[in-house]
Amino acid sequence: xxxxxxxxKLAGCSTATVSRFxxxxxxxxxxERRIKTAIDTLAFSPNIxxxxxxxxxxxxxxxxxxxxxEPFFPAVVKTVEDVAWAHDYSLMLFNxxxxxxRESQCVDILRGHQCEGILLxxxxxSPEHERYRAKLATLPLPIVYxxxxxxxxxxxVLVDNITGAWRGVQHLLKLGHRxxxxxxxxxxxxxxxxxxxxxxxxxxxxxxxxxxxxxIQTEPTIADAYSAxxxxxxxxxxxxxxxxxxxxxxxGVIAAIKSRGxxxxxxxxxxxxxxFDWQDVFxxxxxxxxxxxxxxxxxxxxxxxxxxxxxxxxxxxxVVLNPELVVRESCGVYRDHTTSAFSATQS
Amino acid sequence: xxxxxxxxKLAGCSTATVSRFxxxxxxxxxxERRIKTAIDTLAFSPNIxxxxxxxxxxxxxxxxxxxxxEPFFPAVVKTVEDVAWAHDYSLMLFNxxxxxxRESQCVDILRGHQCEGILLxxxxxSPEHERYRAKLATLPLPIVYxxxxxxxxxxxVLVDNITGAWRGVQHLLKLGHRxxxxxxxxxxxxxxxxxxxxxxxxxxxxxxxxxxxxxIQTEPTIADAYSAxxxxxxxxxxxxxxxxxxxxxxxGVIAAIKSRGxxxxxxxxxxxxxxFDWQDVFxxxxxxxxxxxxxxxxxxxxxxxxxxxxxxxxxxxxVVLNPELVVRESCGVYRDHTTSAFSATQS
DNA sequence: CCAATCTATGTAATCGATATCATCATCGGC
DNA sequence: GCCGATGATGATATCGATTACATAGATTGG
Numbered sequence: 001x002x003x004x005x006x007x008x009k010l011a012g013c014s015t016a017t018v019s020r021f022x023x024x025x026x027x028x029x030x031x032e033r034r035i036k037t038a039i040d041t042l043a044f045s046p047n048i049x050x051x052x053x054x055x056x057x058x059x060x061x062x063x064x065x066x067x068x069x070e071p072f073f074p075a076v077v078k079t080v081e082d083v084a085w086a087h088d089y090s091l092m093l094f095n096x097x098x099x100x101x102r103e104s105q106c107v108d109i110l111r112g113h114q115c116e117g118i119l120l121x122x123x124x125x126s127p128e129h130e131r132y133r134a135k136l137a138t139l140p141l142p143i144v145y146x147x148x149x150x151x152x153x154x155x156x157v158l159v160d161n162i163t164g165a166w167r168g169v170q171h172l173l174k175l176g177h178r179x180x181x182x183x184x185x186x187x188x189x190x191x192x193x194x195x196x197x198x199x200x201x202x203x204x205x206x207x208x209x210x211x212x213x214x215x216i217q218t219e220p221t222i223a224d225a226y227s228a229x230x231x232x233x234x235x236x237x238x239x240x241x242x243x244x245x246x247x248x249x250x251x252g253v254i255a256a257i258k259s260r261g262x263x264x265x266x267x268x269x270x271x272x273x274x275x276f277d278w279q280d281v282f283x284x285x286x287x288x289x290x291x292x293x294x295x296x297x298x299x300x301x302x303x304x305x306x307x308x309x310x311x312x313x314x315x316x317x318x319v320v321l322n323p324e325l326v327v328r329e330s331c332g333v334y335r336d337h338t339t340s341a342f343s344a345t346q347s
Numbered sequence: 348x349x350x351x352x353x354x355x356k357l358a359g360c361s362t363a364t365v366s367r368f369x370x371x372x373x374x375x376x377x378x379e380r381r382i383k384t385a386i387d388t389l390a391f392s393p394n395i396x397x398x399x400x401x402x403x404x405x406x407x408x409x410x411x412x413x414x415x416x417e418p419f420f421p422a423v424v425k426t427v428e429d430v431a432w433a434h435d436y437s438l439m440l441f442n443x444x445x446x447x448x449r450e451s452q453c454v455d456i457l458r459g460h461q462c463e464g465i466l467l468x469x470x471x472x473s474p475e476h477e478r479y480r481a482k483l484a485t486l487p488l489p490i491v492y493x494x495x496x497x498x499x500x501x502x503x504v505l506v507d508n509i510t511g512a513w514r515g516v517q518h519l520l521k522l523g524h525r526x527x528x529x530x531x532x533x534x535x536x537x538x539x540x541x542x543x544x545x546x547x548x549x550x551x552x553x554x555x556x557x558x559x560x561x562x563i564q565t566e567p568t569i570a571d572a573y574s575a576x577x578x579x580x581x582x583x584x585x586x587x588x589x590x591x592x593x594x595x596x597x598x599g600v601i602a603a604i605k606s607r608g609x610x611x612x613x614x615x616x617x618x619x620x621x622x623f624d625w626q627d628v629f630x631x632x633x634x635x636x637x638x639x640x641x642x643x644x645x646x647x648x649x650x651x652x653x654x655x656x657x658x659x660x661x662x663x664x665x666v667v668l669n670p671e672l673v674v675r676e677s678c679g680v681y682r683d684h685t686t687s688a689f690s691a692t693q694s
Numbered sequence: 695c696c697a698a699t700c701t702a703t704g705t706a707a708t709c710g711a712t713a714t715c716a717t718c719a720t721c722g723g724c
Numbered sequence: 725g726c727c728g729a730t731g732a733t734g735a736t737a738t739c740g741a742t743t744a745c746a747t748a749g750a751t752t753g754g
Contacts, residue, residue, distance in 0.1 A: 016735080046459060049459075051710080054711055054713085067425065069422050077415050092440075095429070113395050113407075375701085
């Protein structure tokens with residue numbers, strides 16, 4: 001690969017002049033022409049790594065998420081990449097699989113690459129990585145926690161999961177349900193624990209203490225949620241409603257209900273969590289607690305870039321967005337099953 | 348940020364020794380201890396950018412895709428990231444929005460970052476970027492085309508879209524359909540043009556020439572597919588089956604059918620394209636032409652890394668994978684609507 | 695006991711850019 | 725016609741690592 005010296009030699013000038021050419025400094029028309037042809041003949045493309053070493057920047061943002069194939073994340077990542085692009089940043093993406101050890105390696109790699117800031121969807125804390133978490137809180141590098149916040153030392157863009165879940169379960173309670181199960185992700189993921197808390201609070205306000213067997217923790221796959229729900233449904237005293245705390249879990253729950261020949265919401269109600277662009281086409285039309293994924297991505301990316309560029313400074317900012325309860329049919333509010341309107345304004 | 352010189356100074360040795368420490372070369376036990384404490388007290392993390400400049404590597408792979416929020420891509424990206432991780436590569440991700448101009452900028456950025464190879468899902472060619480495409484074919488950098496192949500000069504991992512579509516439409520024809528519409532993405536995306544070709548061939552074999560109004564090109568959003576399908580359904584002579592050429596289009600078609608109060612497959616059949624992990628929960632259970640997204644990601648990533656490391660050399664490799672026709676209910680084969688079995692072995 | 699070998703380490707050039715500082719030619723004004 | 729301002733350019737140190745080469749001290753063997 002050609003470097004700036006080769007170009008300089010071919011154009012008959014110094015590397016400084018070539019560098020000036022690339023940085024819009026004054027270069028005579030004649031040298032400019034020579035440099036241009038030199039660049040063309042050598043198919044030269046400047047080495048951004050070298051430039052960045054000198055400039056102590058990198059133009060890179062890191063994004064660490066549990067799993068891009070989890071339905072909630074693509075919209076977040078998409079928005080982040082868009083915002084990053086608009087500010088001339090590139091994105092390095094890592095999946096942790098909810099493994100804190102892998103997460104810690106990702107952070108190291110990003111630091112090493114002189115990445116200018118990190119958007120982090122934290123994996124659940126594990127006992128053997130306390131040191132890593134302590135380090136995380138003090139790394140001299142802008143980090144914005146997204147979705148989950150392991151500590152209060154840093155900027156974060158979160159969702160009020162407790163209130164969201166509370167609102168959803170309240171909705172079920174208002175409809176008369178008293179035996180409500182929750183199918184949630186195990187592994188102590190904070191967002192799910194918060195949703196559990198919202199669920200508990202709503203029930204408590206109606207004097208209900210959920211039975212241990214109605215709190216079901218499982219892996220966040222459709223298959224696992226399916227099996228767990230099958231067991232739940234096969235119990236003699238099955239609940240009248242199920243709250244599933246993310247998209248795949250919701251689908252697993254629905255799959256189990258369908259496979260047992262039950263109808264939702266007629267036989268059992270389902271409250272889901274997280275929205276998708278196909279939610280208006282799905283049957284039953286799901287009542288869900290909807291997180292504003294795109295907005296989360298946008299706010300987090302803008303906050304991070306603001307910190308990097310210095311547009312934003314001062315104390316820690318914690319943006320807490322409100323999930324929205326989107327009422328459709330799966331909890332039994334609407335009984336009209338023939339017209340499932342689809343809003344054409346929605347993308 | 349501390350650098351290697353600071354560490355050397357604090358440890359009372361030269362930078363060369365510190366470097367040796369990091370690269371597993373022989374260092375005396377005593378210096379090793381001093382270096383370790385120096386690293387700790389300074390919270391030093393080596394600058395990979397500088398190292399890579401010297402070593403002429405970067406440990407980075409680029410992945411350029413149309414849009415991560417398009418349902419087909421997350422599984423591909425996930426697998427690629429996994430394979431990259433297993434080989435100690437990091438991934439830079441870019442969305443082009445099917446805009447070739449943006450794509451070309453992405454390629455420049457990746458080159459600049461000395462990225463070692465690129466996985467490229469090509470945006471459709473636009474007349475004003477011929478020069479870019481010519482350059483692309485000759486860039487001195489391993490590139491593996493994924494899903495779409497703009498030229499035959501490079502490695503590619505593709506799917507036989509013509510045969511896939513042909514097989515699907517054959518299926519419809521065998522079921523007796525003769526008026527089959529296609530709802531496809533406009534913008535001359537090659538994969539969709541190939542699916543159109545497969546559709547045409549299958550029809551031709553039955554002596555059918557599709558009416559121009561049965562070939563519907565639209566933007567790949569649910570909303571646009573919905574509107575386009577509504578118009579189609581409202582025609583006096585509506586077709587008896589619709590082939591939708593990707594996931595969002597399929598959902599838009601289904602949404603339109605539902606919103607017009609029609610039943611699928613009883614009133615109209617739908618052949619979809621692309622699978623998701625929730626496909627077994629969706630109603631109607633869709634018969635689809637399924638692309639092996641994970642396999643594509645894996646093969647492409649392994650091919651790219653093989654080229655980079657030199658494990659794979661020799662002439663251009665073109666891996667063509669077979670899409671699978673997954674027959675469920677939406678074309679009217681199965682009439683048993685009560686048992687929608689869900690395979691628990693599926694993730 | 696000294697040459698030969700090995701081990702641990704330092705010195706300095708290098709990767710490919712940028713940017714400071716110096717230099718030199720040109721030009722307008724008085 | 726001389727002086728200072730302006731513009732174009734070159735030489736060179738620098739960013740933070742690696743590594744070839746040199747060197748000093750320790751070890752080994754005959």
